[in-house]
Amino acid sequence: MHKYGILDFLRDYPGMTIGPSRENHIILQGIFKFKAKVKGLPEIEDSYSLSILVPNRFPFHIPIVEEVGGKIPRDHNYHINPDNTLCLGSPLQLLKKLNKNPTINVFAEECLVPYLYAVSFKLQNGGSFIFGELAHGQKGIIDDYTQLLGLGTWEQVVYALRLLGVNKRLANKQPCPCKCGKRLGACNFRKVLNQYRQIAPSSYYKEQLQNFKR
Numbered sequence: 305m306h307k308y309g310i311l312d313f314l315r316d317y318p319g320m321t322i323g324p325s326r327e328n329h330i331i332l333q334g335i336f337k338f339k340a341k342v343k344g345l346p347e348i349e350d351s352y353s354l355s356i357l358v359p360n361r362f363p364f365h366i367p368i369v370e371e372v373g374g375k376i377p378r379d380h381n382y383h384i385n386p387d388n389t390l391c392l393g394s395p396l397q398l399l400k401k402l403n404k405n406p407t408i409n410v411f412a413e414e415c416l417v418p419y420l421y422a423v424s425f426k427l428q429n430g431g432s433f434i435f436g437e438l439a440h441g442q443k444g445i446i447d448d449y450t451q452l453l454g455l456g457t458w459e460q461v462v463y464a465l466r467l468l469g470v471n472k473r474l475a476n477k478q479p480c481p482c483k484c485g486k487r488l489g490a491c492n493f494r495k496v497l498n499q500y501r502q503i504a505p506s507s508y509y510k511e512q513l514q515n516f517k518r
């Protein structure tokens with residue numbers, strides 16, 4: 305139970321408790337109460353009834369969060385999926401936020417609270433979702449990965465993920481995904497990929513390819 309700072313999370317969010325958990329995940333459930341402020345916007349204090357499934361392979365597998373209270377309209381404008389799970393962003397973007405300090409509290413503060421703030425703000429004020437950059441569905445993930453890697457097309461992203469899925473020496477001998485015509489090892493784009501190599505092993509990127517192939 306000391307894993308991923310779960311005890312700190314339970315202390316900081318006293319409405320949450322440990323639910324029926326399995327060998328390969330832990331469920332955190334209850335009333336998730338937060339107070340947050342976004343620059344230029346009012347402070348919001350609100351609560352949601354959540355069930356958070358934390359996979360054992362956290363942070364390489366991102367928690368799956370369900371809103372079980374029915375407070376969030378089941379509507380893609382609120383970035384909620386038909387199965388009640390919240391659309392918090394692409395796996396790689398969430399991993400980037402978590403890689404320095406992979407704890408449930410960082411997940412709550414950096415990934416979950418900003419999303420819930422945006423939901424509360426929209427419920428109270430209408431208008432569009434304030435974090436427009438949050439990915440939605442497959443299209444959102446594609447857009448997000450092209451942006452994170454600074455590439456133009458999904459084909460380039462798939463190829464870059466393939467290179468991240470093999471070791472650096474082998475990857476550096478291959479044509480560069482940025483379409484400069486050089487080998488990866490001869491292009492500055494290798495530095496972009498090396499940054500991503502630092503946050504996850506090649507097996508992670510192989511898995512991403514499996515999940516996000518069209």
Ligand SMILES: [Zn+2]
Binds near residue numbers: 380
């Ligand atoms: Zn979404």
Ligand SMILES: [Zn+2]
Binds near residue numbers: 484485486
């Ligand atoms: Zn290049």
